Amino acid sequence: MSEQAPTLTSAAAARGPLAMEAVSVSKDFKIGHGQTVQAVRDVSFSLYRGAVVALVGESGSGKSTAARLLAGQERLTSGQIKLDGTPVEVTSRGDFRRYKSQVQYVFQDPFASLNPVHTVRYHLERPVKLHGGKGADVDAEVVALIEQVRLTPARQFLAKYPHELSGGQRQRVSFARALAARPSVLLADEPVSMLDVSIRLEMLSLLDDLRQRFSLAMLYITHDIASARYFADEVLVMYAGEIVERGPAEEITQQPAHPYTQLLVASAPDPDNLGSSVLRGGRKANGKRPGAGAAAHSQQSVTTAGCPFHPRCPFADDRCQREDPALLPITATRGAACWHLDVAAPELASGLPGGGRTTTN
Amino acid sequence: MSAHPDQAPLPVEPSSPAAGQDPVLQIRDLSVVYRTPGGDVRAVDRVNLDLAAGEVIGLAGESGSGKSTLVYGACRLLRAPALITSGSVVYTGRRVTKPADVLRLSPDELQHLRWREIAIVFQSAMNALNPVLNVRDQLLDVIHAHLRMPRDQARERAASLLDLVGIPRARLRSYPHELSGGMRQRVMIAMALATEPEVVIMDEPTTALDVVVQRDILAQIVELKEQLGFSILFITHDLSLLLELADRIAVMYAGQLLEIATAEEIHHEASHPYTKGLLNSFPSLRGPRRELAGIPGSPPDLHSPPPGCPFLPRCRYGTAACERVDMQLLPVATSKDPGHVTACPFVLPGTPVPPEAEPQPEATGEPEATGEPGT
Numbered sequence: 001m002s003e004q005a006p007t008l009t010s011a012a013a014a015r016g017p018l019a020m021e022a023v024s025v026s027k028d029f030k031i032g033h034g035q036t037v038q039a040v041r042d043v044s045f046s047l048y049r050g051a052v053v054a055l056v057g058e059s060g061s062g063k064s065t066a067a068r069l070l071a072g073q074e075r076l077t078s079g080q081i082k083l084d085g086t087p088v089e090v091t092s093r094g095d096f097r098r099y100k101s102q103v104q105y106v107f108q109d110p111f112a113s114l115n116p117v118h119t120v121r122y123h124l125e126r127p128v129k130l131h132g133g134k135g136a137d138v139d140a141e142v143v144a145l146i147e148q149v150r151l152t153p154a155r156q157f158l159a160k161y162p163h164e165l166s167g168g169q170r171q172r173v174s175f176a177r178a179l180a181a182r183p184s185v186l187l188a189d190e191p192v193s194m195l196d197v198s199i200r201l202e203m204l205s206l207l208d209d210l211r212q213r214f215s216l217a218m219l220y221i222t223h224d225i226a227s228a229r230y231f232a233d234e235v236l237v238m239y240a241g242e243i244v245e246r247g248p249a250e251e252i253t254q255q256p257a258h259p260y261t262q263l264l265v266a267s268a269p270d271p272d273n274l275g276s277s278v279l280r281g282g283r284k285a286n287g288k289r290p291g292a293g294a295a296a297h298s299q300q301s302v303t304t305a306g307c308p309f310h311p312r313c314p315f316a317d318d319r320c321q322r323e324d325p326a327l328l329p330i331t332a333t334r335g336a337a338c339w340h341l342d343v344a345a346p347e348l349a350s351g352l353p354g355g356g357r358t359t360t361n
Numbered sequence: 362m363s364a365h366p367d368q369a370p371l372p373v374e375p376s377s378p379a380a381g382q383d384p385v386l387q388i389r390d391l392s393v394v395y396r397t398p399g400g401d402v403r404a405v406d407r408v409n410l411d412l413a414a415g416e417v418i419g420l421a422g423e424s425g426s427g428k429s430t431l432v433y434g435a436c437r438l439l440r441a442p443a444l445i446t447s448g449s450v451v452y453t454g455r456r457v458t459k460p461a462d463v464l465r466l467s468p469d470e471l472q473h474l475r476w477r478e479i480a481i482v483f484q485s486a487m488n489a490l491n492p493v494l495n496v497r498d499q500l501l502d503v504i505h506a507h508l509r510m511p512r513d514q515a516r517e518r519a520a521s522l523l524d525l526v527g528i529p530r531a532r533l534r535s536y537p538h539e540l541s542g543g544m545r546q547r548v549m550i551a552m553a554l555a556t557e558p559e560v561v562i563m564d565e566p567t568t569a570l571d572v573v574v575q576r577d578i579l580a581q582i583v584e585l586k587e588q589l590g591f592s593i594l595f596i597t598h599d600l601s602l603l604l605e606l607a608d609r610i611a612v613m614y615a616g617q618l619l620e621i622a623t624a625e626e627i628h629h630e631a632s633h634p635y636t637k638g639l640l641n642s643f644p645s646l647r648g649p650r651r652e653l654a655g656i657p658g659s660p661p662d663l664h665s666p667p668p669g670c671p672f673l674p675r676c677r678y679g680t681a682a683c684e685r686v687d688m689q690l691l692p693v694a695t696s697k698d699p700g701h702v703t704a705c706p707f708v709l710p711g712t713p714v715p716p717e718a719e720p721q722p723e724a725t726g727e728p729e730a731t732g733e734p735g736t
Contacts, residue, residue, distance in 0.1 A: 197643065198638065267576040270645075
């Protein structure tokens with residue numbers, strides 16, 4: 001299905017060497033009555049040292065499942081995950097620990113991911129002891145970690161319990177905990193969406209700083225495509241378990257090709273463009289937004305045929321109902337999975353051989 | 362920090378095009394404290410706010426800024442240790458004969474006012490709906506509690522409420538867990554509208570939803586508002602949303618209002634450094650990439666609020682004079698909007714400057730002027 005995908009180069013590749021790779025990864029969940037949900041379908045992407053790849057999509061699109069697959073917290077249904085070029089085989093607890101020392105995960109909710117009965121010190125000491133090996137100066141490392149996430153004075157914070165910290169401070173502790181293992185890959189699942197808007201930027205810039213300092217390969221999962229524009233090198237747009245569009249962050253947000261990406265971009269609040277917004281002025285025009293009002297279809301359908309977006313897509317035809325389009329390269333670093341790119345994004349498709357799949361151009 | 366209500370010019374003149382009549386809800390000098398063993402926490406400090414008929418007011422602020430406490434206090438929905446220490450909340454609806462002070466109503470009168478006149482869409486639809494009742498029973502509950510109507514008619518009304526928010530009638534028999542997050546939120550909105558209230562308070566109704574669904578619901582809210590003519594007090598921490606949705610925006614910080622103006626004014630002519638900071642906290646999707654700053658630091662501890670301006674510890678323009686400033690909303694003289702008021706007397710030229718303070722020259726630019734290297 002995705003023969004063309006490997007011809008795409010990641011926009012993040014220029015930043016550093018390849019760290020992690022997902023090759024045609026799929027995950028099915030059995031939901032009873034003999035039915036399965038394909039949460040992740042044939043997804044391929046790569047993470048590079050010192051680069052941020054953003055996985056963008058709405059709730060239920062499978063973006064967290066994809067990250068959990070990379071983190072080794074779910075078994076793959078099919079496909080392969082490679083770390084530093086070697087396929088990952090986790091068969092024993094030791095394997096898993098070695099894997100986790102390379103690949104760390106930051107959870108969305110800092111209120112739930114820290115144990116309320118333990119101090120910050122305990123949260124950080126454990127991974128340092130586990131992954132640091134014998135002879136590590138645990139105390140010094142813990143202090144260094146907490147300073148890295150800019151919680152100062154460090155000693156004072158180490159003695160605190162999670163309930164004594166603000167949301168932002170808790171999330172910093174989560175970052176420090178993830179860094180304790182000295183990973184090469186950091187999977188951040190909506191790391192700022194639970195935080196106040198006024199500190200989100202600070203946290204993202206902290207993450208950016210950590211990425212540079214430790215040349216981390218980072219997967220940034222979010223539903224906020226605007227933050228991906230600022231933070232990520234490459235954006236992968238996920239819908240119903242599939243990557244429907246990928247490419248450099250700036251290009252994707254400024255000139256979305258896939259109808260779903262277009263919907264996503266059109267839905268983001270846009271104070272800079274009040275005149276044309278859906279809510280003010282052009283209020284009556286809201287029916288024109290592609291796919292609006294059909295959000296009920298966003299969950300992965302149990303029976304799958306055709307393009308997953310076709311029930312909401314304004315450009316859908318018979319073919320979209322029958323055949324699922326593969327990720328079609330638009331440029332060397334950019335691709336979209338749509339049969340009708342020539343209609344959906346004519347200015348982009350004109351550069352394609354054959355004018356973006358169908359006949360004329 | 363002395364008493365001020367007499368001299369503080371308030372935005373009595375509704376500044377939005379949607380408004381024009383007397384305010385439906387007039388919050389005056391409202392203060393709410395939380396009584397704790399360590400002393401009172403001033404969650405809401407002498408707040409004045411007007412909501413005109415048919416108007417959408419956005420109340421923006423960080424968590425802990427007191428925005429929810431303000432509106433729950435105004436509806437008397439708070440319980441101990443929260444205590445309303447001063448103020449009045451005058452409601453003047455089309456259906457009531459004379460203005461009533463919500464804070465001084467008897468329990469019976471209050472019961473009649475709530476939901477019938479002022480309804481609330483609560484923050485988390487997940488928790489606000491009863492998991493063991495289906496949608497129809499929950500709607501009927503509201504209808505029977507607040508409206509007198511025969512059973513058949515109530516059922517018909519429940520069904521038509523779902524039509525109103527765009528949910529198929531077949532969903533009447535669904536339980537909350539069978540609905541998606543967006544649908545649950547729509548049910549919450551339908552419940553709030555069941556009694557055709559004059560004022561609908563929405564407490565972060567879309568925070569848990571993703572952008573596509575959020576936009577659908579907001580568009581629907583705006584449509585319903587125009588159709589039914591209620592006023593909305595919309596609470597959120599997402600200022601970018603309010604810029605699109607609200608007629609006027611009130612920015613709240615540490616229990617006080619720092620700035621009130623039309624959405625347009627807030628967007629282009631924000632005068633308070635905190636508002637500017639909030640505006641600069643959003644990555645914009647369109648237009649050129651600009652450097653984003655956010656607001657370093659965290660809100661003050663309201664147990665012992667700092668003297669003067671509560672935003673001073675985080676303010677880029679702060680001076681020693683700010684510690685002595687008397688927090689009150691004064692009109693921004695340079696503004697086209699007569700209702701534009703700000704609590705910061707120093708930032709914009711033309712605003713009244715107390716004798717001991719000097720204006721900050723670098724702060725006189727357009728909102729973009731606050732941009733500074735973000736990392």
